[in-house]
Amino acid sequence: MLLHTIKGPTSYAMLKTVDGRVCNTFREACQKLGLLDDDEHWIKAMSETMMTSSPDQIRNLFAIILTTCNPSNSRFLWDKFRESISENILARLRRNNVTYDIQFSSELLYKVLIILESKCMSVCSKTLSQLGLQSTERNLDINNNADLLREKNYNTAELGKFVESTVDG
DSSP, X not given: OHHXXXXXXXXXXXXXXXXXXXXXXXXXXXXXXXXXXXXXXXXXHHHHHHHHSOHHHHHHHHXXXXXXXXXXXXXXXXXXXXXXXXHHHHHHHHHHOTTSOOOOOHHHHHHHHHHHHHHHHHHHSOOTGGGTSOOOOOOOOGGGOHHHHHHTOOOHHHHHHHHHHHHHO
């Protein structure tokens, strides 16, 4: 789209330059030039869902929008709906820690990003950074990795008998 809009570009930097400022990505340049649709329909869908759905369902919709709908500004959508997406996590923390006045914090939102990234990884095998959001830096959570648990779900006694029968024979 940029090649059709910008006349006579001689470099990639020139393609990403809008109003004298070099954008970080081609996508950002397209957005600033108004070449991409806005996310108004995704905002409307999320707003409608917030009225009737649980935070987990809102998170699921958000993950679907991120992974399959290619929103033009994922970060804006996250900033707009992050508290609604996180409400049940905050409520659970408040319930478990009644002596503290727990509010939304960067740590809480980071936990939600981890949950969201897991959902996105299961849908399309992409990290949040590949989908336009801050990625989470975390180690593989072995206890929550469904693929790993499924692979390790075998009968060790039966395998031991099989090994004994093949080694002895």
